[in-house]
Amino acid sequence: MSPVGLRVDVDTFTGTREGVPALLDLLEAAAVKATFFFSVGPDNMGRHLWRLARPAFLRKMLRSKAASLYGWDVLLAGTAWPGKSIGRELAPIMRRAQEAGHEIGLHAWDHYAWQAHAGRWSDRALIDQVRQGKECLEDIIGQSVTCSAAPGWRADTSILSAKQALGFRYNSDCRGGGIFLPLLSDECPGTPQIPVNVPTFDEMARPGLSMNSFNELILERLTASHYGVYTVHAEVEGRSMAGGFEQLLKRAAWRDIDFKPLGALLPEDVHRLPTAHVIRGAVAGREGWVGVRHT
Numbered sequence: 001m002s003p004v005g006l007r008v009d010v011d012t013f014t015g016t017r018e019g020v021p022a023l024l025d026l027l028e029a030a031a032v033k034a035t036f037f038f039s040v041g042p043d044n045m046g047r048h049l050w051r052l053a054r055p056a057f058l059r060k061m062l063r064s065k066a067a068s069l070y071g072w073d074v075l076l077a078g079t080a081w082p083g084k085s086i087g088r089e090l091a092p093i094m095r096r097a098q099e100a101g102h103e104i105g106l107h108a109w110d111h112y113a114w115q116a117h118a119g120r121w122s123d124r125a126l127i128d129q130v131r132q133g134k135e136c137l138e139d140i141i142g143q144s145v146t147c148s149a150a151p152g153w154r155a156d157t158s159i160l161s162a163k164q165a166l167g168f169r170y171n172s173d174c175r176g177g178g179i180f181l182p183l184l185s186d187e188c189p190g191t192p193q194i195p196v197n198v199p200t201f202d203e204m205a206r207p208g209l210s211m212n213s214f215n216e217l218i219l220e221r222l223t224a225s226h227y228g229v230y231t232v233h234a235e236v237e238g239r240s241m242a243g244g245f246e247q248l249l250k251r252a253a254w255r256d257i258d259f260k261p262l263g264a265l266l267p268e269d270v271h272r273l274p275t276a277h278v279i280r281g282a283v284a285g286r287e288g289w290v291g292v293r294h295t
């Protein structure tokens, strides 16, 4: 069957320090290479999670046991003290992922700020955020960073048009099926998008959903579709749900699912890819708007 893209989103300091080494071990044992999208600037993610502390979200947090899913240290990061710089303190862990043969891409300079403000930022502010993150990650890994994934899938036509200035080889900024060229503000096709088409664990988490049934559901989806890109989070699958992810990797191998870094899915001749718009839409289980492929 066709290869399935596997991306690891790393949003926080704790996710980098603890989740990434655990995931590197699991992936090595399964002989799988993935794409790691790193956040390299300040970790203010606690602010993001508490900003959402509306009653409905609080109920969901309690129901889905967010504290046990993410850990209190993740929920509190950057709330009471300035966010720690992830790249400055944890660069060796990012280099370990690179040395293990995984593809390295940029997730964020400041994940919280992007999720909270990217929809309102000027082109200049958007470009500055991405450039700062890209340069920092390039300093860390000593080579050029050729792919990125917008935090929280917060991307639309004007955000993608601004990101165009950074010259990535591909981006994975939105949700939807199939690789395509996004139409930018001037209606010209931009850098290829490799969208995510399968839900994440935190989107599906609800009482009574065991890790086993979640894994089966995901593997069914990946087996049934001719296109698949799956996302795990260092904060979740690298920590409280590591056992479940280990099982998913084993069962995927039984089903001959061939996980690859996202870059390996890109065709040689990208100019022949279909074009589509990226618009603001919604994904079940995810707070706020996300970029979605609009045919």
Ligand SMILES: [Zn+2]
Residues within 6 Å of the ligand: 009, 010, 011, 107, 111, 151, 152
């Ligand atoms: Zn993220």
